[in-house]
């Protein structure tokens with residue numbers, strides 16, 4: 001076993017001393033209240049050994065990391081039919097970009113940018129009797145943790161300022177690629193993004209992507225084929241127009257959120273989550289990216 005704890009401790013120390021920490025996502029006012037100085041990291045290996053440093057147990061808003069979890073639930077419900085409404089190509093554009101949607105007849109480029117995730121949200125709203133409650137139960141079940149919950153203040157804060165997401169949803173609606181009411185779909189979307197989880201809870205949840213679709217208790221949530229597809233999407237699309245850079249620097253499938261969280265994983269080996277609220281210009285956690293680059297360089301563990 002690699003000496004993960006030593007590497008995490010060094011990363012934590014370097015991150016705590018960092019001067020350049022990026023900028024916080026203030027377009028969601030509630031997120032702008034978070035202390036920029038915080039840094040956390042948590043790693044779980046395939047043998048379910050845990051390694052943690054800094055604020056690895058403190059909860060934060062997972063934001064776009066939730067897109068991987070809604071996609072997982074939707075794939076379980078409607079299977080490959082999902083690809084009739086969403087493509088699987090990297091966008092090379094920011095997470096909230098709309099022009100590609102306009103060009104491609106309302107088919108979002110992939111499920112990990114906002115328009116794609118809004119279509120996934122629409123699918124869940126169509127499929128589930130009580131979407132918010134059932135999605136939360138799905139995440140709690142995978143994580144084996146009933147304390148996971150939405151942050152209502154964050155959800156309402158984004159609802160008040162989510163103008164671009166309203167634009168995306170309306171554009172999708174105009175193309176017929178949104179079946180339900182815009183407000184209902186976005187209410188679900190803002191709630192999924194508001195999920196409040198720690199690095200430890202994220203690592204526990206994403207364990208199934210390193211363990212052939214099986215959660216820590218051994219229950220199967222995804223087929224191996226679905227895990228392959230989702231991990232491929234995380235590698236090619238998980239960091240918007242910085243996905244190439246993330247593959248180049250870190251070399252792992254992963255997903256970021258504007259709350260400053262990043263999850264990354266190496267199938268059959270480990271899953272790691274980092275948190276630092278300051279973002280770089282592409283909307284990905286500045287210190288989180290540096291931390292993961294260091295982790296894969298020092299341990300020599302990446303998919304490449």
Ligand code: GLN
Pocket residue numbers: 062063064065095096114158165193256257258259283
């Ligand atoms: N809720 C955020 C939004 O839709 C999520 C974006 C992100 O984390 N990149 O703008």
